[in-house]
Amino acid sequence: MLDKPVLERPDLDSPALLDVESITRLYGPGKGCEAIDFRLHAGEVLGIVGESGSGKSTLLRVLAGLEAPDAGRVTYYPLDRSLSDHSREGELDLYGIGDARRRALLRLEWGLVHQNPRDGLRMGVSAGANIGERLMALGDRHYGQLRAAGCDWMRQVELDAERIDDAPQTFSGGMQQRLQIARTLVTRPRLVFMDEPTGGLDVSVQARLLDMLRTLVRQLGLSVVLVTHDLAVARLLSHRLLVMRQGRVVEAGLTDQILDDPQHAYSQLLVSSVLTP
Ligand SMILES: Nc1ncnc2c1ncn2[C@@H]1O[C@H](COP(=O)(O)OP(=O)(O)OP(=O)(O)O)[C@@H](O)[C@H]1O
Secondary structure: OOOOOOOOOOOOOOOEEEEEEEEEEEEEOOEEEEEEEEEEEOOOEEEEEOOOOOOHHHHHHHHOOOOOOOEEEEEEOOOOHHHOOOOOOOOEEOOOOOHHHHHHHHHHOEEEEOOOHHHHOOOOOOHHHHHHHHHHHOOOOOHHHHHHHHHHHHHHOOOOHHHOOOOHHHOOHHHHHHHHHHHHHOOOOOEEEEEOOOOOOOHHHHHHHHHHHHHHHHHHOOEEEEEOOOHHHHHHHOOEEEEEEOOEEEEEEEHHHHHHOOOOHHHHHHHHHHHOO
16 A cells, blocks of 8 residues: 555645644653644644654554643634634634633534544444534534435445434444544534544455545545654655654655655654564
């Protein structure tokens, strides 16, 4: 999979969605993430790669508004102007607003795909209710429309729409992950955070899921921050990469440049460990 072409990169004149400045969240020396800076543009997929423990998930949690940083600032440029800071029109300081507004943001403009679908689904209610729930949270109450959206999204993620009334606990791991993706994307979020979306699945299931995700990212023009330790996943889905080691970014750049010609010794090691069996 490492030799598939990367997705075509969006126009860098597209507006900035997220500005990340000097973000630090440390649990101990080198444990967590430290002094992270980047800008994400609309339609861009940024992959965060590095070995286990390098701080990828910590950074993602901070970016997604789930865990406050020790220092630094995350600025989001919301579509819904009413979400922006009263003092700065069009900007939102993620940790300068209260929990309720951060939750509203996750509901209205953002989406989150967890590695373990059980963390993102309600296992006891039907597949259709899982998909409809986020729409209902946006005020959609029409049963027929919710059901139609459920069927449509089950098809889009290549699930059998006949199973709309089945509970996710009767689905395989790969199917549950597809359902979590449908539940997340049904509201058409502008920005999606994904933490190892194909982790823990069989290789053949992973490959099909990746192809589907790649198609959806392209079709919907999604902006994504993707955490993965798997460079093949990063290659297929990301326009740009940050390589993390012990909480810090050691290299940043276009995906094909980093994977074909890594400059930092650690990135070289990561790439060579995939290429040499
Ligand atoms: N809540 C926490 N309390 C204490 N230490 C933590 C906490 N969360 C993460 N850590 C530590 O911070 C470091 C970075 O963890 P993190 O999960 O961000 O890395 P990662 O690159 O996502 O790794 P993995 O792919 O294994 O999840 C690790 O040493 C981890 O043990």
